Amino acid sequence: MRFLSKLFNKKNKRHKKICCDEEAYLMKFLEFLISEYGFRFSKKDLGNAVDENGKLWFYGPYNCYYFYNENICINILNLAQRQDWYIYITKDVLSDQNQIEKGTEIPSKYCYNLELLATEIKNEIETHNTIFGFKI
Numbered sequence: 719m720r721f722l723s724k725l726f727n728k729k730n731k732r733h734k735k736i737c738c739d740e741e742a743y744l745m746k747f748l749e750f751l752i753s754e755y756g757f758r759f760s761k762k763d764l765g766n767a768v769d770e771n772g773k774l775w776f777y778g779p780y781n782c783y784y785f786y787n788e789n790i791c792i793n794i795l796n797l798a799q800r801q802d803w804y805i806y807i808t809k810d811v812l813s814d815q816n817q818i819e820k821g822t823e824i825p826s827k828y829c830y831n832l833e834l835l836a837t838e839i840k841n842e843i844e845t846h847n848t849i850f851g852f853k854i
Contacts (some may be wrong), residue, residue: 744783747832748839751785751792755843755854761822764815766810767797776800782818786811790852792823793818803829807852822851 741761751757761783767775776797783794789810795804795818805828806821827833839849848854 729783740781741783744794744832747836748785748792750836755787757785757787760786760813762812762813764813766797767815770816771848780815782813782815784811787854790849790854792849793821803828805835807850809852824854 736837738776739761752759760825761780761781764780764782766778766779769775777799779798781796781798783796785792785794789809791806793806793812795806795815803826804819805824806818807824808818808821810827812821824835828838842848842850843854
């Protein structure tokens with residue numbers, strides 16, 4: 719029994735802690751939307767990840783972090799247990815994950831590199847007053 723206890727404790731120390739709230743991480747890169755461009759921020763736990771028929775895709779928490787104004791909403795979805803990230807652009811703030819996923823999906827290279835995402839957004843706002851083609 720002692721052997722199993724030592725093995726279990728050793729194994730647990732190697733695993734990264736699951737973080738269910740990524741607000742500080744996101745703000746590190748995207749806070750400029752709020753301070754410089756008047757965006758608002760909100761977050762919501764969407765529960766488990768499910769398909770359009772309500773069939774379980776993966777256990778949550780499935781969180782959505784919203785950066786939005788009256789014209790656009792950047793929806794940053796995080797499936798916490800898997801640390802999967804998805805970003806969708808919609809016109810409105812939505813609380814239904816399937817409706818959010820019908821928005822314009824942003825390429826995954828931005829989902830896993832928020833510094834690159836922030837740079838792309840800043841450049842596009844400065845040159846075209848848009849974010850991935852959506853007027854702000």
